[in-house]
Amino acid sequence: MLSIQNLHANLVEEDKAILKGVNLEIHSGEVHAIMGPNGSGKSTLSYILAGRDGYEVKAGKVLLEGQELLEMEPEERAALGFFLAFQYPVEIPGVGNMTFLRTALNAQRKMRGEDAISAADFLRLAREKAKHLGIGDELLKRPVNYGFSGGEKKRNEILQMAVLEPRMCILDETDSGLDVDAMRQVAAGVNNLRGKERAILLITHYQRLLDHIEPDHVHIMADGQIVESGGPELALKIEEKGYGFMSGEAN
Amino acid sequence: MFHLNNSVDVKPREGVDHQTIETVKNVGSHYRHGWETEIEMEYAPKGLNEEIVRLISSKNDEPEWLTEWRCAAYHRWTELKEPNWAMVNYPRINYQDQYYYAQPKSFEQKPKSLDEVDPKLLETYEKLGIPLREQMVLAGVEGAGESPADGRKVAVDAVFDSVSVGTTFQEELRRAGVVFCSMSEAVKTHPELVRRYLGSVVPMTDNYFAGLNSAVFSDGSFVYVPPGVHCPMELSTYFRINAKDTGQFERTLIIVDQGAKVSYLEGCTAPQRDTSQLHAAVVELVALEDAEIKYSTVQNWFPGDENGKGGIYNFVTKRADCRGDRSKVMWTQVETGSAVTWKYPSCILRGAGSHGEFYSIAITNNHQQADTGTKMIHLGQNSRSRIVSKGISAGVAQNTYRGLVSVHPKAKNCRNYTQCDSLLIGDKCGAHTVPYIELRNHASRVEHEATTSKVDDDQLFYCRQRGLGEEEAVALVVNGFCREVLQALPMEFAMEAQQLVAISLEGSVG
Ligand SMILES: Nc1ncnc2c1ncn2[C@@H]1O[C@H](COP(=O)(O)OP(=O)(O)OP(=O)(O)O)[C@@H](O)[C@H]1O
Ligand SMILES: [Mg+2]
Numbered sequence: 001m002l003s004i005q006n007l008h009a010n011l012v013e014e015d016k017a018i019l020k021g022v023n024l025e026i027h028s029g030e031v032h033a034i035m036g037p038n039g040s041g042k043s044t045l046s047y048i049l050a051g052r053d054g055y056e057v058k059a060g061k062v063l064l065e066g067q068e069l070l071e072m073e074p075e076e077r078a079a080l081g082f083f084l085a086f087q088y089p090v091e092i093p094g095v096g097n098m099t100f101l102r103t104a105l106n107a108q109r110k111m112r113g114e115d116a117i118s119a120a121d122f123l124r125l126a127r128e129k130a131k132h133l134g135i136g137d138e139l140l141k142r143p144v145n146y147g148f149s150g151g152e153k154k155r156n157e158i159l160q161m162a163v164l165e166p167r168m169c170i171l172d173e174t175d176s177g178l179d180v181d182a183m184r185q186v187a188a189g190v191n192n193l194r195g196k197e198r199a200i201l202l203i204t205h206y207q208r209l210l211d212h213i214e215p216d217h218v219h220i221m222a223d224g225q226i227v228e229s230g231g232p233e234l235a236l237k238i239e240e241k242g243y244g245f246m247s248g249e250a251n
Numbered sequence: 252m253f254h255l256n257n258s259v260d261v262k263p264r265e266g267v268d269h270q271t272i273e274t275v276k277n278v279g280s281h282y283r284h285g286w287e288t289e290i291e292m293e294y295a296p297k298g299l300n301e302e303i304v305r306l307i308s309s310k311n312d313e314p315e316w317l318t319e320w321r322c323a324a325y326h327r328w329t330e331l332k333e334p335n336w337a338m339v340n341y342p343r344i345n346y347q348d349q350y351y352y353a354q355p356k357s358f359e360q361k362p363k364s365l366d367e368v369d370p371k372l373l374e375t376y377e378k379l380g381i382p383l384r385e386q387m388v389l390a391g392v393e394g395a396g397e398s399p400a401d402g403r404k405v406a407v408d409a410v411f412d413s414v415s416v417g418t419t420f421q422e423e424l425r426r427a428g429v430v431f432c433s434m435s436e437a438v439k440t441h442p443e444l445v446r447r448y449l450g451s452v453v454p455m456t457d458n459y460f461a462g463l464n465s466a467v468f469s470d471g472s473f474v475y476v477p478p479g480v481h482c483p484m485e486l487s488t489y490f491r492i493n494a495k496d497t498g499q500f501e502r503t504l505i506i507v508d509q510g511a512k513v514s515y516l517e518g519c520t521a522p523q524r525d526t527s528q529l530h531a532a533v534v535e536l537v538a539l540e541d542a543e544i545k546y547s548t549v550q551n552w553f554p555g556d557e558n559g560k561g562g563i564y565n566f567v568t569k570r571a572d573c574r575g576d577r578s579k580v581m582w583t584q585v586e587t588g589s590a591v592t593w594k595y596p597s598c599i600l601r602g603a604g605s606h607g608e609f610y611s612i613a614i615t616n617n618h619q620q621a622d623t624g625t626k627m628i629h630l631g632q633n634s635r636s637r638i639v640s641k642g643i644s645a646g647v648a649q650n651t652y653r654g655l656v657s658v659h660p661k662a663k664n665c666r667n668y669t670q671c672d673s674l675l676i677g678d679k680c681g682a683h684t685v686p687y688i689e690l691r692n693h694a695s696r697v698e699h700e701a702t703t704s705k706v707d708d709d710q711l712f713y714c715r716q717r718g719l720g721e722e723e724a725v726a727l728v729v730n731g732f733c734r735e736v737l738q739a740l741p742m743e744f745a746m747e748a749q750q751l752v753a754i755s756l757e758g759s760v761g
Contacts, residue, residue: 103719
């Protein structure tokens, strides 16, 4: 599904290297988790994959279903099924949450040569998905993320993911800021999307999320590289011992 | 190229609407009203002098008082100076190198019914795509005047170059006692009203452009709503400049009597030309006791090309006189077109407890310049005003909000709230806010808030990650920025306006 090969990237403004040779293979049907100290480059990796401006790829390549991801516009990546749940979801004042999501869905469908979904069908779909995530009608009507609480924003990201049905999902710290119930609902939402056709990459600091969504593989990122990979037990080890037990470069 | 069908939240209605949307969708990066209709025109000779003024008056078959009024205006105009305080730059206009009167040849004899209207003219309105069902009415389609399912109607007066081509729903309006016709007709059918109110809100000496208009105005719309009548439908005028080198000087007069109510919409377009054209209109509104007027404009005159060539110079004087106690006037404008806009729809809040509102979206892209805003003159006690202005600049455009809030010493307990937000797209454009506040008593309160922000890259990236193209993302974010004003528009115009926002920002990113 997603193949990241020796990815090196700099911040354009500071000419500072952030990613220093990331390698990662994710196959469809799998759930991966990336953990790692603050500032190790996890969000940067997800932004570069999504096509955000401000980074310069120095070396390496990324394939999504065999296609060169880094050469596409962000919206083309989205239409191809790439989705990023943001660590800090963005507020868009004045634009209704539902208008936004329907516009996005129809834009993707259009790029894929599919027919637009009608307003009525869309509303039914969105309401249904929202219910499972504990998102009320009131939140659907408000402007996108505008004045939402931290937890509401995270839920809204998962709602978007559930409606857009992407194939490659990256969730950047979707668990932080969630209360216990929200955590359960969000995890259920993610588990619902688990399937043969789809791959999920969780970026997280806590075992707590992984208790609910059991990953197939866990990776540790440190200083712009994946320094260790393993099964779910690796996450438990980190939870217990911190990153200190690993070789010096992890710190 | 971007697609609009997903970016609007207003559900298109049946019929012509879909065609309108199609038209809008297919415009690409071009001004969509840039075509020209080939109709044989009759012109008055170029230039301006008393002879021309008299000619215009006689073409309209006007009574002597009006001819003399025009001539007086002409002579006063020759003594007035073109204003230069606005933050706009344009080459000197040669007022002697313009036509001041143009009318389609087939109009030598004015048509008695729409059947007699040149089909080319009606085609023009069809191409405009703006009039929805009403355009069928204009075209005389049988049954088109029946009540639509949602019970909303719009009566349309269409003004093509200088001449009104027809007004719809006449019969139904007449039954309600509402007068809605062209100005030239009103001069004949309601001379007492015209004579009493014409120039009573915007005097002929008010300013250079108003003076010019008073001398040469050709046609426009007239509305009178009698006491207690709530006009049963929206009234609307579509203005179209077609003829070359011809200034357009329409004149609108709306009088709403005690306790009466009306909502009026105005739409404007012009062909794409590489020479600039002058538009100097005057709109006068009179609201008597407890009267309510809602005046909405979607201005989409040709803005000039990407290099700043051509486009309409829009110098317009719009003013409302809230004469009666508790009268209320609400101006809403969406200004997307014109090369240069100079326009300050204002309210004179004379009546006690009278109420003025101004909602504005002004978008400037490429080389467009807009200096627009409002004046709220509080003369009556307890009068209220509210100003919400959203200015958007892209390209190398300049956008200025200029607003005056004045509270007279005797106007106690007045309130004004002003909110001015500017949004910049790119870093070569400019936004300016120039508020003038004259507060002359302590029992009144004036509040002013202003913000300037850049279109946020994170917002655009967020939209694009979800699948929106770059221009679609900008249109969505900007529409969100303008929401408060868009919501103040009547339904019919809200969708049109959202699409205009998108169109006028084309090419502003990337
Ligand atoms: N715009 C920027 N300007 C300067 N430094 C930046 C910028 N963006 C990222 N960085 C730096 O790049 C490094 C990686 O940041 P990144 O956000 O990817 O870390 P992270 O692994 O997601 O951390 P966290 O766990 O705290 O979310 C950090 O040192 C950060 O300060
Ligand atoms: Mg991060």
